[in-house]
Amino acid sequence: MTQAPASVPAAAPAPASAPTAATPADDAVEMAPLPGRSLTDDPQWFKKAVFYEVWVRAFRDSTGTGVGDLNGLVEKLDYLAWLGVDCIWIPPFFPSPERDGGYDVDFLTGIQVQLGTHQGMKVLLQEAHARGIRVISDFVVNHTSSDHPWFISSREDPEGPHGDYYVWRDDDTAYADARIIFVDSEESNWTFDPVRKQFYWHRFYHHQPDLNYDNPQVLEEILNALRFWLDLGLDGFRLDAVPYLVEEEGTNCENLPGTHAILKRIRQMVDEEYPGRMLLAEANQWPNEAVEYFGDGDECHMAFHFPVMPRMFMALRQGSRASISQILADTPELPENCQWATFLRNHDELTLEMVTEEERDYLWAQYAPVSKMRLNLGIRRRLAPLVDNDIRQIKLLHSMLLSLPGSPVLYYGDEIGMGDNIWLPDRDGVRTPMQWTSEGPGGGFSEANPYLFPKPIPCAPPYGIEHVNVADQQADPDSLLNWLRHTLQVRRAHEVFGLGSFRELESTNEVFAFERAQGSTRVLSFNNLTEWPQLVDVQLEGLVGRTPSVLSGSIGEAPEVIVDQYQLELPPFGYVWLLFSDPPATPVQRS
Numbered sequence: 280m281t282q283a284p285a286s287v288p289a290a291a292p293a294p295a296s297a298p299t300a301a302t303p304a305d306d307a308v309e310m311a312p313l314p315g316r317s318l319t320d321d322p323q324w325f326k327k328a329v330f331y332e333v334w335v336r337a338f339r340d341s342t343g344t345g346v347g348d349l350n351g352l353v354e355k356l357d358y359l360a361w362l363g364v365d366c367i368w369i370p371p372f373f374p375s376p377e378r379d380g381g382y383d384v385d386f387l388t389g390i391q392v393q394l395g396t397h398q399g400m401k402v403l404l405q406e407a408h409a410r411g412i413r414v415i416s417d418f419v420v421n422h423t424s425s426d427h428p429w430f431i432s433s434r435e436d437p438e439g440p441h442g443d444y445y446v447w448r449d450d451d452t453a454y455a456d457a458r459i460i461f462v463d464s465e466e467s468n469w470t471f472d473p474v475r476k477q478f479y480w481h482r483f484y485h486h487q488p489d490l491n492y493d494n495p496q497v498l499e500e501i502l503n504a505l506r507f508w509l510d511l512g513l514d515g516f517r518l519d520a521v522p523y524l525v526e527e528e529g530t531n532c533e534n535l536p537g538t539h540a541i542l543k544r545i546r547q548m549v550d551e552e553y554p555g556r557m558l559l560a561e562a563n564q565w566p567n568e569a570v571e572y573f574g575d576g577d578e579c580h581m582a583f584h585f586p587v588m589p590r591m592f593m594a595l596r597q598g599s600r601a602s603i604s605q606i607l608a609d610t611p612e613l614p615e616n617c618q619w620a621t622f623l624r625n626h627d628e629l630t631l632e633m634v635t636e637e638e639r640d641y642l643w644a645q646y647a648p649v650s651k652m653r654l655n656l657g658i659r660r661r662l663a664p665l666v667d668n669d670i671r672q673i674k675l676l677h678s679m680l681l682s683l684p685g686s687p688v689l690y691y692g693d694e695i696g697m698g699d700n701i702w703l704p705d706r707d708g709v710r711t712p713m714q715w716t717s718e719g720p721g722g723g724f725s726e727a728n729p730y731l732f733p734k735p736i737p738c739a740p741p742y743g744i745e746h747v748n749v750a751d752q753q754a755d756p757d758s759l760l761n762w763l764r765h766t767l768q769v770r771r772a773h774e775v776f777g778l779g780s781f782r783e784l785e786s787t788n789e790v791f792a793f794e795r796a797q798g799s800t801r802v803l804s805f806n807n808l809t810e811w812p813q814l815v816d817v818q819l820e821g822l823v824g825r826t827p828s829v830l831s832g833s834i835g836e837a838p839e840v841i842v843d844q845y846q847l848e849l850p851p852f853g854y855v856w857l858l859f860s861d862p863p864a865t866p867v868q869r870s
């Protein structure tokens with residue numbers, strides 16, 4: 280097995296080829312990447328990285344077909360480097376009937392024709408790496424599409440080579456304790472196949488049969504497919520739907536020991552054959568279960584922290600830090616070589632699986648008052664509309680996202696406050712085209728006739744391209760985009776955000792206050808969760824006589840610490856990050 284290099288040399292070479300087709304956005308603002316951007320040999324790169332999820336089909340169409348593609352993403356790499364992204368996550372790009380956004384794969388080592396070619400993927404990796412950006416992709420380990428040749432062979436020839444690749448039974452009574460995940464569309468985890476005249480098991484849509492990991496050959500196939508992409512140069516994978524890999528009677532069929540054994544085997548292969556690459560677990564679980572996906576540092580490098588996400592939104596509406604404090608207190612320590620992935624939104628509904636029923640009803644009432652805004656156990660809306668396009672709340676949510684422990688995962692379009700379209704089915708309303716410019720009809724996404732776009736661009740004010748687009752926000756120093764870029768620069772300049780310890784500070788009111796510390800560096804993050812001005816009022820030991828620098832925030836300066844009890848006022852939904860360091864740090868200049 281060839282070992283593709285895990286990283287490029289420390290000094291980034293010039294891009295292998297000139298970026299193609301400059302867009303109006305490129306012309307408007309000089310797209311200088313951040314200084315010193317290059318990939319390092321640091322095996323724990325992911326602990327300090329900022330991730331950015333790109334829905335490729337909706338990002339940039341380079342061919343005039345109306346569908347975004349890999350080459351379109353290449354065209355926008357300079358933008359992502361400018362923004363300060365360290366790693367791009369691309370959802371499934373494999374051949375698929377696309378009845379679940381590509382998470383229904385019918386060829387594990389192919390590329391969907393509309394999206395590009397293997398050569399195009401190589402170019403993407405080369406160009407991204409040249410800009411100091413890594414690329415991970417989804418890999419769907421739990422199931423395939425029912426169009427996959429394995430499934431076709433399995434249903435037609437039970438005794439054949441793939442007869443046992445899926446979970447078949449004569450009736451639909453097994454594993455009755457397993458919940459249904461897509462409650463709005465599926466009634467059972469079993470579906471009858473009229474060809475094989477048996478039932479097959481599926482945790483998601485009925486056209487996504489689960490693979491049968493009791494057959495060791497299945498894992499070998501998956502390992503080989505992963506090797507294929509690692510050989511091509513991908514830096515890792517978001518492993519989709521990992522809690523459900525194996526089934527066991529009498530359990531809820533989630534997080535079982537057999538599932539962990541499979542993930543450990545995948546990790547072993549990565550460590551032995553492709554050191555430096557990374558595995559990110561999608562396990563929508565409570566903290567004590569999610570932490571199991573790190574194993575003893577021998578399973579996944581990262582796992583999404585699902586429970587903290589809805590609590591950031593809850594904290595905002597309740598004007599209370601109680602729920603977020605509680606879930607962080609309930610979050611176990613993780614192995615030294617691992618990291619949480621934190622996020623506000625992604626390509627799915629804002630999942631409310633990891634809250635109580637009462638909390639879910641509350642969040643639905645607050646954030647999804649209209650039934651069309653709800654899907655399964657979640658909310659199918661984007662970040663800006665969720666908070667009524669209130670830039671103070673968007674910044675406050677990002678303040679928590681970017682200063683809490685974990686590596687943040689941004690969702691394309693949220694950096695400019697894009698809107699959604701609740702009239703589109705399923706989760707399509709949060710997968711609309713990226714809005715690059717105000718120029719209609721394609722807004723810089725595509726030059727094709729908009730009829731051809733997989734999803735229309737939202738046009739209702741205030742979210743149409745004339746109000747929300749990258750080019751205008753790049754040109755406006757006070758835009759959300761420039762604020763986020765600056766805040767990412769601040770984060771990059773201080774390793775403590777990625778590597779530091781976490782401690783919540785006792786606060787006498789509803790300011791969510793915590794400390795990140797690494798060596799002699801201490802960063803304090805204060806977040807006013809209410810719509811009223813609030814006094815930060817915390818006990819600070821060992822800092823009397825020191826004046827912190829304001830790294831980012833709603834106030835310009837912070838007072839000296841005169842006595843242990845430190846006070847400063849935050850505006851409604853305001854936040855501030857304060858740095859105490861030895862020696863005092865030089866401020867990050869806006870560039």
Ligand code: NOJ
Pocket residue numbers: 379380382383419483519520561626627
């Ligand atoms: C999780 C993915 O995020 C979601 O989009 C998909 O529908 C399910 N897994 C099934 O693959």
